[in-house]
Amino acid sequence: MEFTILMYLVPAMIMFGCGIYGFITRKNMIAILISLELMLNAVDINFAVFNRFLFPGQMEGMFFSLFAIGLAAAETALAIAIVINVYRAVRNVDIRQLTKMKF
Amino acid sequence: MELSYTVLVLIIPVFMFLFLGIVGVKLSKKAAGLLGTTAMGITTVIAYAAALTYFFGADQGQVVDGVRQQLTVLDITWLEFTKNLVIKIGVLLDPISAMMLIVISTVSFMVHLYSLGYMDGEKGFQRYYAFLSLFTFSMLGLVLATNIFQMYIFWELVGVSSYLLIGFYYTLPAAVSASKKAFIVTRFADLGFLVGILILSFYTDTFDFITLTSNPQAAISTAGGATFLGCSVMTWALTLIFMGGAGKSAMFPLHIWLPDAMEGPTPVSALIHAATMVVAGVYLVARMFPVYAVDATALDIITVVGAFTAFYAAAVACVQSDIKRVLAFSTISQIAFMITSLGVASPELHHGVGYMASMFHLFTHAMFKALLFLCAGAIIHAVHSNEMSAMGGLRKYMPICHIAFLIGCLAISGIPPFAGFFSKDEILAAAYANSPLWGVWLSVVAGMTAFYMFRLYYKIFWWNNPDYGHHTPHEAPMTMTFPLIFLGLVSIVAGFIPFGEFVTWNREEYIIHLDWTIAGTSIVIALIGIGLATVMYRKENDIPERLANQFRGLWTAAYHRFYMDELYQFITHKIIFARISKPIAWFDRRIIDGTMDLLANVTNSASFAVRRMQSGSVQTYVWFYIVGAVAVAAITIICLI
Amino acid sequence: MESLGSIIAYFIIAIAIIVFSVLAVTSGKILRAATYLLFVLFATAGIYFQIGYEFLGAVQIAVYAGGIMVLFVFSILLTHKPGANAPRLENHKLWLGLSAAVLGAGVCLYSLFEYGSMMVSRMPDNFDINIHQIGQALLSTDKFGYLLPFEAISVLLLACIIGGVVIARKR
Numbered sequence: 001m002e003f004t005i006l007m008y009l010v011p012a013m014i015m016f017g018c019g020i021y022g023f024i025t026r027k028n029m030i031a032i033l034i035s036l037e038l039m040l041n042a043v044d045i046n047f048a049v050f051n052r053f054l055f056p057g058q059m060e061g062m063f064f065s066l067f068a069i070g071l072a073a074a075e076t077a078l079a080i081a082i083v084i085n086v087y088r089a090v091r092n093v094d095i096r097q098l099t100k101m102k103f
Numbered sequence: 104m105e106l107s108y109t110v111l112v113l114i115i116p117v118f119m120f121l122f123l124g125i126v127g128v129k130l131s132k133k134a135a136g137l138l139g140t141t142a143m144g145i146t147t148v149i150a151y152a153a154a155l156t157y158f159f160g161a162d163q164g165q166v167v168d169g170v171r172q173q174l175t176v177l178d179i180t181w182l183e184f185t186k187n188l189v190i191k192i193g194v195l196l197d198p199i200s201a202m203m204l205i206v207i208s209t210v211s212f213m214v215h216l217y218s219l220g221y222m223d224g225e226k227g228f229q230r231y232y233a234f235l236s237l238f239t240f241s242m243l244g245l246v247l248a249t250n251i252f253q254m255y256i257f258w259e260l261v262g263v264s265s266y267l268l269i270g271f272y273y274t275l276p277a278a279v280s281a282s283k284k285a286f287i288v289t290r291f292a293d294l295g296f297l298v299g300i301l302i303l304s305f306y307t308d309t310f311d312f313i314t315l316t317s318n319p320q321a322a323i324s325t326a327g328g329a330t331f332l333g334c335s336v337m338t339w340a341l342t343l344i345f346m347g348g349a350g351k352s353a354m355f356p357l358h359i360w361l362p363d364a365m366e367g368p369t370p371v372s373a374l375i376h377a378a379t380m381v382v383a384g385v386y387l388v389a390r391m392f393p394v395y396a397v398d399a400t401a402l403d404i405i406t407v408v409g410a411f412t413a414f415y416a417a418a419v420a421c422v423q424s425d426i427k428r429v430l431a432f433s434t435i436s437q438i439a440f441m442i443t444s445l446g447v448a449s450p451e452l453h454h455g456v457g458y459m460a461s462m463f464h465l466f467t468h469a470m471f472k473a474l475l476f477l478c479a480g481a482i483i484h485a486v487h488s489n490e491m492s493a494m495g496g497l498r499k500y501m502p503i504c505h506i507a508f509l510i511g512c513l514a515i516s517g518i519p520p521f522a523g524f525f526s527k528d529e530i531l532a533a534a535y536a537n538s539p540l541w542g543v544w545l546s547v548v549a550g551m552t553a554f555y556m557f558r559l560y561y562k563i564f565w566w567n568n569p570d571y572g573h574h575t576p577h578e579a580p581m582t583m584t585f586p587l588i589f590l591g592l593v594s595i596v597a598g599f600i601p602f603g604e605f606v607t608w609n610r611e612e613y614i615i616h617l618d619w620t621i622a623g624t625s626i627v628i629a630l631i632g633i634g635l636a637t638v639m640y641r642k643e644n645d646i647p648e649r650l651a652n653q654f655r656g657l658w659t660a661a662y663h664r665f666y667m668d669e670l671y672q673f674i675t676h677k678i679i680f681a682r683i684s685k686p687i688a689w690f691d692r693r694i695i696d697g698t699m700d701l702l703a704n705v706t707n708s709a710s711f712a713v714r715r716m717q718s719g720s721v722q723t724y725v726w727f728y729i730v731g732a733v734a735v736a737a738i739t740i741i742c743l744i
Numbered sequence: 745m746e747s748l749g750s751i752i753a754y755f756i757i758a759i760a761i762i763v764f765s766v767l768a769v770t771s772g773k774i775l776r777a778a779t780y781l782l783f784v785l786f787a788t789a790g791i792y793f794q795i796g797y798e799f800l801g802a803v804q805i806a807v808y809a810g811g812i813m814v815l816f817v818f819s820i821l822l823t824h825k826p827g828a829n830a831p832r833l834e835n836h837k838l839w840l841g842l843s844a845a846v847l848g849a850g851v852c853l854y855s856l857f858e859y860g861s862m863m864v865s866r867m868p869d870n871f872d873i874n875i876h877q878i879g880q881a882l883l884s885t886d887k888f889g890y891l892l893p894f895e896a897i898s899v900l901l902l903a904c905i906i907g908g909v910v911i912a913r914k915r
Binding site for chain 3: 003006010015016023025026027028037044052056062063070071076077078080081082096
């Protein structure tokens, strides 16, 4: 058998779907962040796979994934700083409880 | 240009208006009054200087080949529509505007002075002087306008100041409704004026008076054969413009506001509703006269309206009991004289003397009518009533006022050598030259004028001696009597001014020579009127009562001004309000507003329905986002297939 | 025809991605969810290795699996009570999440299987990207050079570090 592009895209898509599901259903902020990482990761795979299969001589997709990983690191660091700060303020990371700034 | 300082006569009053209007309340009443009067005095001096320089001054191009020139001493472009159609703001000096400068500044200054005494102690004294300044500014701007559009602006400003001054006692319901009435009626007439201006400028491509009047034949012919409802477009334009003039000058049937306008302070009546503003219509027609002169239909309309109004107002004035009302109707009648005089003035007939006569009468009438009103003010000031029944025998208490009023009455009746004789005689000469019908008609009205003026005079100063009780009438203070004396002197001598040398329709010199047949007849008619009044009203008797009973129907109708107000009331309330306005109001409230309400309600309920979507929960938003993206993708796929 | 070893490796990776992704969002314990995420990240790195992007795979392991996971674990330990009596994670709005995920996946799958045939399905062989080329491209200013984004992201990371410190420090 041969590796086709679909063989890589389908798992990435399932990963992305799980990310969506988790992002919507989770109540814990860190769990939501985990779902977010899943989605980002799925997109990274897509970039790399498309680059490899369609434009093997170039590196744009790979570099995009590279920078996306860097951005994900930055974003996670910031998000976790916020989560810790919120936890310090209300001793909780459940988003249903965090309605103080809503109104 | 040497005469460009004339613009100061506009700047000083408008500055005074702003100053008194803004900081007036901070000043004491005396200071505000003196300030306003001083400023008006300076304005008067400048106006006189400008007018006298124009008429007599060293040659600055005023007179070329015996024709007085129209000088545009200030010219600023304001709006530029096309290359030709430009609205300018400027100052135009020519014989009639210079003459009006003298009239307005004289009467205005006298009224300023007089008001110091008359309005003493009134609430809102500073406001009063601010409004007087505003009026003076607007009126001077009106007469100095270089183009019809500028005139229209000042025309409306004059209307506003008239409104403000009539409603000066804004706590009295009568004054408030009178001011509203004056404003609405004149506004309605101004609608015609505006439409007329638009038609005229559309066809002639200019607003400028000089361009319009220097070659009226060309202006008319550019309209070509355009006709509307059987009349040429130019006739419509001129008639509509005259409608504006008729509204301001209280011509029948737009006269109804002027008698009510007497609710204002009496000096205001003297200034605005006798001497200056109400002659704006005459001035307008005179200003446009060369254009009117080529359109016989428009002139005929003017003549008929003027002649009818003169008679109608004189008839009403004969039976009124409120002295200011009598004077108001007398004013209407006299202005109608001027209008008729313009109407019968064809350039071919008798050197177009009607134009000169009209302006002459405007000049003399301003002086003696202002005098009569100021006298009436002094009388009202003394007896605290407008009704003749509260007066009588006042000659013993108020000698100066008595003499001044007598001079005014003799002047308006046309007895030589008083001012009114000369000007009225010229009007009659012009009328006879046009058609014997108008001549006889105006002679009859002149006789009625003499009758009702002397009826007024006798009822006030002779008749009986009512019991004034502990409150004896006394002569007015000096600030009030001085204007009376001054205007009285002017009324005596003004007739000897060789007016034809200054103001004629073609601005060439014209020597007035009295036609003694006409003059003699008019003197006899006036004497008959006076004699009749003497017989009926000199001493208390029952002749007037018996006569009134004999012609009960006529008398009542005249007393109620031939039911013109009721007719207007009926038309506006029963027909316009009930039949037209109400259905429109219903349509507006139910259909238009209803549609808007429906839209608002639908939006409101839709918002309530979807308000839960805006929950603040990011997770829900993500769901919407994903579903939206999926929907877009699905649509794209479906479309691709 | 690929070698048997790579086929087996692919299936292990694919199954690991699917299974651990699902577990990561359904697990009741937060620490376990993080661990499953770690496995997914490793499997992703496996994909990169398999299609020949060794450098990307290394970065994936170093940054994601190494750096970010440590952050996750730290924050979990800071905000949750450890031990057996830790509260279980509960999910809510299950239908909302499920519908969005299934709808999205459905549209994507449909379009993939309907139009995926247009793409080259076989992996091209002429492939020779080595670390030397990547380094050149990353620090080059020519066409296809990435120096500017590289600098930009380094500044961003710096800003992020400062921002994280500012947000999280005690007042």
